[in-house]
């Protein structure tokens with residue numbers, strides 16, 4: 001028999017709705033709060049959950065998220081049944097994984113029609129994706145180059161595509177930046193998910209071209225099965241949406257952003273701490289021209305931090321300070337700022353950090369917004385990072401040069417008596433996240 005679970009703290013509502021559903025052939029379960037509702041979900045695996053939003057011990061958004069993040073065998077249809085009718089709540093319920101949103105009072109026809117539509121063969125897919133890989137948490141490099149793509153025989157080992165990293169933890173798929181590496185990731189995702197729903201979040205550090213140029217060529221944008229949330233911070237001059245759609249306007253690109261069939265939302269993040277599904281995220285403002293952030297993502301297995309474009313502020317201030325009186329203040333300020341960066345990174349398991357130049361090259365590029373390998377190693381070692389990946393390789397650096405910089409970084413870490421592992425990020429490399437020994 002088909003089973004429906006009603007989670008609502010209003011006993012009268014449960015009873016009325018229960019009677020209607022029982023009369024229509026459903027076996028009805030009831031719970032008066034979020035926690036007991038979730039227990040019944042895992043015990044009985046109902047086909048449909050009707051869930052209020054405001055309840056004791058677990059609100060409806062949390063119930064939706066918990067159901068979607070658990071490894072239920074059978075996809076559950078979730079219908080939010082609530083007295084609230086704010087667009088922001090509808091969106092939040094959808095983001096949390098609800099399939100439908102009904103506002104009380106709910107007519108018998110409306111509830112039966114919604115259930116029938118959601119449980120019919122050929123009904124729209126469940127969001128977020130209830131399928132696909134739930135392999136151990138990991139990251140994968142799809143583009144590691146800075147500034148401009150650099151294909152050619154000199155970059156076949158580390159790759160020529162610009163910034164793009166895939167982060168997976170549980171069912172969450174988070175993409176960091178949309179450089180040209182995004183194109184390959186799109187192909188891989190479509191091959192993996194085929195016509196199943198694809199629920200993705202793209203975090204943008206900033207909108208310099210090497211971080212957004214792959215977006216028009218991201219295959220899932222053209223799939224109606226794809227839901228993509230693009231999150232980033234407001235630009236110094238224009239909104240995020242304006243900038244992203246601008247690069248797809250004629251005469252730059254033939255398909256306008258507004259015409260894409262994928263379900264795409266662009267959101268400017270206002271806080272430096274936020275949640276992407278079950279993954280906690282934190283952001284930090286980098287020292288780079290315009291508005292640019294780095295991110296740190298926390299999974300059960302460990303955390304990954306990504307700061308692709310950053311000129312270590314201490315070095316920047318020292319190199320540009322001419323007047324000794326001003327310099328001391330300036331250096332003190334830089335010291336504090338650097339301490340904040342180190343706090344942000346403290347204990348990170350895997351870090352991809354701007355290391356565009358070697359120490360000598362940096363002297364020719366002071367104020368360009370990028371750092372050198374020596375500073376990247378020093379910062380990572382002081383922040384007690386476990387594994388550092390040199391990132392945002394200079395377009396003028398071939399594989400030999402990049403490998404030499406990584407070797408130099410390892411030597412520096414060793415000389416500093418640090419256990420830091422140093423490698424150069426390589427396109428196609430998958431890096432598992434595993435908690436370090438002795439860490440719970």
Ligand SMILES: [Zn+2]
Pocket residue numbers: 146147208210211308309392
């Ligand atoms: Zn860049």
Ligand SMILES: [Zn+2]
Pocket residue numbers: 206208288292309369
């Ligand atoms: Zn940049």
